[in-house]
Amino acid sequence: MEQVVIIGAGPAGYTAALYAARANLSPLVLVGRVPGGQLSLTSDIENFPGFPEGLGGMELVDRMKVQAERFGPVVRYEEATAVDFSPVAHRVITDTEVYTTRTLILCTGSTSRRLNVAGEDRFFGHGVSTCATCDGAFYRDRRVIVVGGGDSALEEGIFLTRFAHHVRIVHRRDVLRASRIMQHRAMENPRIEFVWNTVIEEVLGDERTGVTGARVKNLVTGTETVLDADGLFIAIGHIPSTELFKGKLALDEQGYIVTDRRQHTSVPGVFAGGDVQDHVFRQAITAAGTGCAAAMEAEKCIARGE
Numbered sequence: 001m002e003q004v005v006i007i008g009a010g011p012a013g014y015t016a017a018l019y020a021a022r023a024n025l026s027p028l029v030l031v032g033r034v035p036g037g038q039l040s041l042t043s044d045i046e047n048f049p050g051f052p053e054g055l056g057g058m059e060l061v062d063r064m065k066v067q068a069e070r071f072g073p074v075v076r077y078e079e080a081t082a083v084d085f086s087p088v089a090h091r092v093i094t095d096t097e098v099y100t101t102r103t104l105i106l107c108t109g110s111t112s113r114r115l116n117v118a119g120e121d122r123f124f125g126h127g128v129s130t131c132a133t134c135d136g137a138f139y140r141d142r143r144v145i146v147v148g149g150g151d152s153a154l155e156e157g158i159f160l161t162r163f164a165h166h167v168r169i170v171h172r173r174d175v176l177r178a179s180r181i182m183q184h185r186a187m188e189n190p191r192i193e194f195v196w197n198t199v200i201e202e203v204l205g206d207e208r209t210g211v212t213g214a215r216v217k218n219l220v221t222g223t224e225t226v227l228d229a230d231g232l233f234i235a236i237g238h239i240p241s242t243e244l245f246k247g248k249l250a251l252d253e254q255g256y257i258v259t260d261r262r263q264h265t266s267v268p269g270v271f272a273g274g275d276v277q278d279h280v281f282r283q284a285i286t287a288a289g290t291g292c293a294a295a296m297e298a299e300k301c302i303a304r305g306e
């Protein structure tokens with residue numbers, strides 16, 4: 001029987017692994033399909049403390065892995081395909097193994113909804129982003145497009161006007177889903193322009209300059225045009241990776257794992273950290289922080305013999 005199994009190998013999972021391994025619990029980490037998690041998708045990280053010059057997303061998460069591995073966790077390139085929570089021992093099933101464990105730390109993260117248009121994958125992390133807090137500062141005095149019509153799209157758009165001199169919010173309808181107050185703020189902002197009834201058909205650019213704009217289509221007239229831009233932010237929502245846990249522990253109405261302030265889930269001995277339980281901050285540092293807290297609580301749970 002394992003002491004701690006950690007599902008997920010992003011900043012939350014590797015920080016949980018570091019703390020659990022240093023507490024002598026020999027944690028087992030299941031990596032899943034995205035080694036390194038969301039950070040592996042982005043080029044520059046300038047807001048992780050301790051790296052004043054900034055560094056690549058993959059390099060940052062690789063460093064977390066190397067640091068955790070110094071203390072001996074077992075890292076397995078397997079995906080959890082089912083979990084079974086029980087008061088005696090929790091079980092995690094992968095394609096090749098069945099692990100039983102006293103405690104479980106869920107760090108499966110989330111994925112941002114994508115447009116699924118040409119050019120999106122090619123420039124993802126290089127001009128196409130899903131996080132204004134993360135990447136907004138790269139667009140000082142530049143032009144950006146934000147795609148979406150809900151509160152988060154307007155929030156991202158307003159935030160981006162701190163840097164970009166022109167923000168176009170492209171929305172597929174002529175009515176916003178966002179709250180009245182957010183609509184009012186965005187419409188009053190002289191740097192924001194709304195492009196209504198319009199969808200992105202293709203992200204344009206080249207390897208040398210990055211994103212140069214987007215080919216868009218007006219859904220009412222059918223007309224296609226090109227909007228110039230240096231960056232494109234997709235703000236159409238996130239999907240927490242909680243499919244495995246549905247019906248097995250408490251999720252909120254958006255599907256995120258419900259945790260208390262000590263990262264306990266609704267099931268004793270099962271903890272969660274990172275974006276899978278956080279739809280507010282969604283940052284590497286907060287994921288690492290909650291991964292750390294989850295591991296410290298797992299350690300206490302084992303020490304108390306619960």
Ligand SMILES: Cc1cc2nc3c(=O)[nH]c(=O)nc-3n(C[C@H](O)[C@H](O)[C@H](O)COP(=O)(O)OP(=O)(O)OC[C@H]3O[C@@H](n4cnc5c(N)ncnc54)[C@H](O)[C@@H]3O)c2cc1C
Pocket residue numbers: 007008009010011012013030031032033034035036037038039041042044045046047048078079080081107108109110111112124125128129130131134135241244273274275276282283284285287
């Ligand atoms: C383009 C982009 C740019 C970003 N830039 C920044 C930035 O500049 N600064 C910043 O602080 N944050 C940034 N972020 C946000 C940051 O990457 C996330 O907040 C952080 O990665 C969340 O960490 P996590 O460990 O919770 O989850 P994730 O990083 O999402 O990792 C989830 C892990 O769970 C694994 N997993 C999922 N399901 C299973 C399963 N069934 N079995 C086994 N493993 C599984 C995955 O394989 C993955 O390893 C950015 C995000 C994106 C997408």
